[in-house]
Amino acid sequence: MRRALWIALAALGLDVLFILCAGAPRGGAGGLAPRLLLVAVVLAALPLRRRVLWLLLLPALLQFHSVSFRLSGDGASYYAQLRSLARDRDIDLANEYEALGLLDRPELRVPTRTGLRRTVFSVGPALLSLPFFALGEVLARLQSLLGRPADLSGYGPLHVNAVALGGLLYGFAAVWLVESTLARHFAARTARLVALLLWGATFLHWYMVHQGAMSHTQSAFMAAAFLWRWDRGRPLARARDALVLGLLGGVAMCVRWQNAALLVLPVLDLLAALWRARDQERRVAALRCAGCLALLGATALLGALPQMLVWRALFGEWLLGAPPQGADFVRLGRPFLLETLFSSRHGLLSWTPVLGAGFLGFIPLFRRRPRLAGPLLVPLLALTYLNASSGDWWAGGSFSNRRFDSLLPILAFGMAAAVEAVRRALRHRPLLAPAALAALLMAWNVPLAAARARGSLPQDDTVSFDDLVGGVAQTASDAVGSPSTWPASWLFAWQHGLPPSRFDLLVGRYLFYRQNNQRGCVEPGEVAYAPQLAGAWAAREETPGGSARVLLGEGRVYLGLDLPQDLVLSVRVAADAATPVAVTANGQPVGRIVAGPGWTAAHLRIPARAWRRNLNVLVLQPERPLRVRALRFDRDGGEPSAPCGMEGA
Secondary structure, three states, X not given: OHHHXXXXXXXXXXXXXXXXXXXXXXXXXXXXXXXXXXXXXXXXXXXXOOHHHHHHHHHHHHHHHOOOOOOOOOHHHHXXXXXXXXXXXXXXXXXXXXXXXXXXXXXXXXOOOOOOOOOOOOOHHHHHHHHHHHHHHHHHHHHHHOOOOOOOOOOOHHHHHHHHHHHHHHHXXXXXXXXXXXXXXXXXXXXXXXXXXXHHOOOHHHHHHOOOOOOHXXXXXXXXXXXXXXXXXXXXOOHHHHHHHHHHHHHHHHHOHHHHHHHHHHHHHHHHHHHXXXXXXXXXHHHHHHHHXXXXXXXXXXXXXXXXXXXXXXXXXXXXXXXXXXXXXXXXXXXXXXHHHHOOOOOHHHHOOOHHXXXXXXXXHXXXXXXXXXXXXXXXXXXXXXXXXXXXXXXXXXXXXXXXXXXXXXXXXXXXXXXXXHHHHHHHOOOHHHHHHHHHHHHHHHHHHHHHHOOOOOOOOOOOHHHHHHHHHXXXXXXXXXXXXXXXXXXXXXXXXXOOOXXXXXXXXXXXXXXXXXXXXXXXXXXXXXXXXXXXXXXXXXXXXXXXXXXXXXXXXXXXXXXXXXXXXXXXXXXXXXXXXEEEEOOEEEEEEEEOOEEEEEEEEEOHHHOOOEEEEEEEXXXXXXXEEEEEEEOOOOOOOOOOOXXXX
């Protein structure tokens, strides 16, 4: 019977595999669901370890099958390298860029000095995806041999879906390895719970299901594999362990170069062993340490060699002096720490609050298991600081902050320690659980009453659930801010005298910095700019040239800047008569402009010394009420500012 179940599982698995790689045919999701249900029945009957993980993989596969577009975002650039390596046996990406519609991008239009088109993306994901590309190739050729239409170009659905499925499976393997590693230090139930949280309550789920062609599940897998092997080989004393860890670390660097920070773990173990050695043994320990370090470094270099070969081919250099994105992409002297962790613009803890337990859990972990927590803290702090120092700390169009992918297995240790601490607290103080429940009920009822009192909810009528929840959330946010942004939103409110809820809408919004900025434009009459206004701004008005807003007195405008710089302020204003307007930047008087009569454009140069990094406050103080349509900021040598409603009546 057991043999028959395994045969049935293999047959069902092959059928499911073809459906997932082929895409919508064969009944679509409706045809896949009954097959997965049969797989679940067979899995439940087999004696499997971690059956829960296998069973939860099935709904993830169903969700994966419903995604229609695989190569979104950076996935297309990673796939270009993969297809070039697999089909062309080179790293000349021009034809892949053309086929994927990327060749017209400004950064790809001009060849490098070696005559090839550049890429800022690592080659490791392409190498790890080669087996799955080969799977897509086999399926496409089988389909062609059976007389069915098949895309053999390497861009077809069988190839792309197989590669994306590989990303999902790498994420699943990462969760598996994390649970296995945690089970050596914590109760099995704790390890399983944390593994499930890592899978379903963090950004890993998104990149497993929706963007499997990107590097993030593979980076999490390589970090999990490295930690799994490091934890089982401690203390590092054998050449074999150094060799394996070096290769794993080198390949992890090929996937994401910042994963080099993981190699500090065996290095710290070697130094600790040398420190603990007795005087008569220190010479032998030093020789062993030196040998392991040499082997670790040599094999790490070997594992990283593919990336160095690609850099040599593309840029003519074995090692780059700066990240491929540019010399200013990493700014170690100017980290955006609070923004990276708490901003609503993909802040790690704002989007993924469960990882807050990962950071806080290192407190009890260090207290109870210092020899485990101490080394892990080094890459945790180093990579957190490095991610906060990245040029676009929000990681582009990320889900949460994807650059923390290699820290997920490390944060899992903190999460497990936090779960353990909660269990101990409940064991000694069982009333904590009902007290927490009571606090949650009060946290719902008190802002609900406040929302009802201020008229946000109807007095005597039906109300939809989303309006009910929205009213409660808005009231609570205005009072104390979003819980996932604490304490950053409280510090912001104390510093700027604004409600904590403004933190969500202001921090991470820039006039000029990187992509998706405001292009130097603020239009007070448009709803999108309302969070940047405070003070005596009054009603919106529609004018022949666009929306404007009445300014009755002192009006504040909040502006995000990466660096202080000389700016020219242009203001489109209207007044019944000539009206002087005093202008202040961050409390410093910077000059006056004159508005009116009628619609006029006034200009004022504001020097760099009046500005500061991050959030700035520009104050307009007119002598009488006026209307403001637009404020435009121009800088020397920067991207052109938007028209910003400066023209027209």
